[in-house]
Amino acid sequence: MSGLVGMLTARRGRLARDWTDWASLAYLLLGVLVMFLPVLWLFASSLKSDQALNAFPPTFLPWEPAQVAVPGQPGHLPLMQVTAGPLAGRRLAELRHIGLMAQMLDPARPGRVLPIPVRDLRPVLRLHASWSNFTDLVRRFNFFGYFWNSVLITTLATLITLLINSMAAFALSKYRFAGRDAVFALMLATLMVPPTIVLVPNFLIAARLDLVNSIWGVIWPGVATPTGVFLLRQYMLTIPDDLIEAARMDNASEWRIYWRIVLPLSAPALAVLAIFSVMWRWNDFLWPMVVLNRSSVFTLPLALFSFQGDLQTQWHYLLAMTVLTLLPVTVIFLFLQRSITQGIASAGVK
Amino acid sequence: MTAPAPGQALRRALGAAFGGAMNLLEAPMRLAQAKLRGGRIGWVFVVPNLSVFGLFTFLPILIDLVYAATGGNQLFPAQRPYVGTANFRALLACRNYLDPNTCTRDLFWHGVYNTAEFVVLQVGFMVGLSLVTALALNRPGRGRGFFRAVFFYPVLLSPVVVALIWKWVLQRYGVLNALLSALGLAPHDWLLNATTAFFWSVFVSIWAHMGFYTLILLAGLQAIPRDVYEAAAMDATPPWRRFRRITLPLLMPSLLVVLVLALIRAVQIFDEVYVLTGGGPGTSTTFLVQFIYQTGFAQQVREYGMAAAASLLLAGVLMALTVLQLRLARPKS
Incomplete structure (x- = not known):
């Protein structure tokens, strides 16, 4: 039996595989993580905006809060996902929040202000590389x-x-x-x-x-x-x-x-x-x-x-x-x- | 019939420029050749190199002595008052040599002790890790070139880049603390605590330099003849004994060279740690070369004499290490 395993794992022109091969492979893979991940992390971080850099815990990719233009409103408003309540699943723009209630607008029908509890809202994130850095x-x-x-x-x-x-x-x-x-x-x-x-x-x-x-x-x-x-x-x-x-x-x-x-x-x-x-x-x-x-x-x-x-x-x-x-x-x-x-x-x- | 690639054209142009410049030197060199008979033309070839050595290596040693024996804060030696051995005495004055705080120049002694501790830890772990890595790399198999390149890559990076990479990883809201929080462990201000800052100084300098020593050891391993191992395999020698009885003795010359080179480098540690910690917190990562730099160039009042005296003390240590290196590097004939 052991002869069979030995035959199957033996390779031409070298000694048979033993545990030292696996140990060294594991060591090298660990080494790659330690040697290269910090550099990769630097590259990924360099594409983030100042705001995204301050997020904790940090993400590897440059996720930014998405913003949306709403007709009738100056500039861009933050885009939020509604997580609970009758409007759950909808994506709305946040006009402002007062206390625990947020005033939301539907970008498609901006005429009506929708009051939604802040705890039912989650910011929508999108990938955005800050080449401007x-x-x-x-x-x-x-x-x-x-x-x-x-x-x-x-x-x-x-x-x-x-x-x-x-x-x-x-x-x-x-x-x-x-x-x-x-x-x-x-x-x-x-x-x-x-x-x-x-x-x-x-x-x-x-x-x-x-x-x-x-x-x-x-x-x-x-x-x-x-x-x-x-x-x-x-x-x-x-x-x-x-x-x-x-x-x-x-x-x-x-x-x-x-x-x-x-x-x-x-x-x-x-x-x-x-x-x-x-x-x-x-x-x-x-x-x-x-x-x-x-x-x-x-x-x-x-x-x-x-x-x-x-x-x-x-x-x-x-x-x-x-x-x-x-x-x-x-x-x-x-x-x-x-x-x-x-x-x-x-x-x-x- | 195809037009030469732009790279080729550039090479040809550079070659022509270089050739032209070299041809210009032909006439004066012929003249020198006519004047200098026999091998004495050799002097002409040696002179440019020797003059740079003389100006920036030999002369400076003498000037170091002049600075070390004079005081004040003037740069030009003629304006500096002679003080004899006062600089050395000030550096070496301690009530208790085991406690840097009792010394006149306590920063110097903090530097000495930190450097000693750093050298032992950094060289010990780095040479050990380089050996393990070289052994792991010295096996036939796919991807070896890739692994070798990854381990070597940080060697090419500027120490400032190395320090900033790790500063970013280690900062309060950095990725290391995020990983620790995810595992339910407490985050740390790694570079604001004396013990952890020292640990990371050692770690980062190992990270930056071990690829170089790994490469030398790998070359040493590859010089070991294969048939020795084949004979051992014939006798079914277990891996550990194979390492102890074959690899280690045959690798010893390379290992010694690596050890001394790493020592010489470690004694002069400055760049990456200075950018990473600035020598702090307090004096916990201030090393000898930082003391020299700070005393001579970064202080409000530049104490050139004190810096030169400390340089000469460092030179003594380095000289001993270099003699050791030349002893070991000399092939046994």
Whole structure:
């Protein structure tokens, strides 16, 4: 009997299923809930009006009290469902309520006012996505300005990082010169100096170079990363020197050898460093907060942070802005998921 | 015969711009090459990187020392009076080291103790959970790529976004309290109580970072040769023993690297917790880096010297951890 079960559940090319498979599946499903539901909740909430956000208990979808236009009445009136009494089941517009009695109008025949006890009424709800949260944000606040600052800083910083780190890695892996090992050791030593401990001096240097409130003040301090040099150097060591010798025979300059031969061959390592750099830059918070204090140069995380101080009571804007901030990252991740996760796993550093 | 797709055209244009820029550097580099014989041209390639390192990493360490030894609130060192070790003495002055309230700079000591507690809890639970997740992901089967992506996704989010997501979930009328009410349990002001605020700081930072460590451990697991497991299956080794005798020892190098990386990161905890709780209620979630930031940049009177002194103390801890990392990362040859 057990042989039969084993035959039925066994799969090709692997060990038989046991309880650990079920346990791990259950764990992963639970993990998906914890990891992803909060984000989903944010997305759903960002579509609610200010009023719907204050409802407790909250609903997942943006249910709003329905309103109806009644001929002869200014504006819109709330639509109510009658739950008891002779008119049970009818949908009426509420004109006003006095004490426990409400004065209701039938939108089809608005001539007669119907008195109905408030306890027999329930508001009619309908689904209504408040896209205005997003459009207001773009119209009333400088969202695209912050977005542009973030894009500019991320792009420029990543390009410079790739360029100067690959140059250094090229020299450290392909030349022998006096002091090379000392230079490499010095760069590795900077692993021990994360930005958090040079906050004050770097602010002084940025002030001296007139980089405060400039995007270059955010970009420069982090472009030379020991992680990047190390990663690229290790990769370039695997490129055979014969290729370089052959190019020298053809009278290629050293610069040409670097960017025409070594750089293209290092593409996989460069891609990994690019992913890291974009991640660091897009999400950077503490240093930009120190060096940028004028809101026109704010990056998205800084703008979001200052918003949550200013708009504490306006969660509908805050949530919409949070969604817009995480959207670009999410879209990129959807497309490049496989290469991002594999690249990071292969680097295994930092 | 078809026109190139817009993406391709853009790529070609970027490639041409990049190639042009690189060609411009050709002439000066040839000149340098003619002057510098042998491998010494290497210096030219190293110089840009080294100058940035020098300006924003090495020089700052020296300036940190200058700040730490001077007082007052001027930014430019020339205008700051020399005070010797007064900043360090002020930071370290305590009547009773177990009680931060008896210290001259009690916020610093609250930061130290909170950070220590945070590091132990966050790193312990996070590495444990990452290991469990990596083990669960390391099985053939459908949907593995999906699960891996879901666990990794928060790593990409900005700490401000992470904090706001959870602030929204945890607020008084938020979804967590709604779920608790539905189950008949009492709702809480999660971020207004010292104990729960600390718990959620740990939780949220684990939520945000564990995907990264899971990925490294998963790569480590996948590097274990399959035939070892097949041999174990031949002998009908039970799962637990398979884990204890095969997986754990072979994964140990990756596990140690992950542990030290997580420690280095945890000691510097700031971003997401600062946005989530602002360091409060009171000082219950104020960590070391927040002390440095607040003392140096957010106070009415900026105490650069005190901030630099605290930075140097933090640097000592980080240096020890990094030496440990380099020891562990070095392949055994």
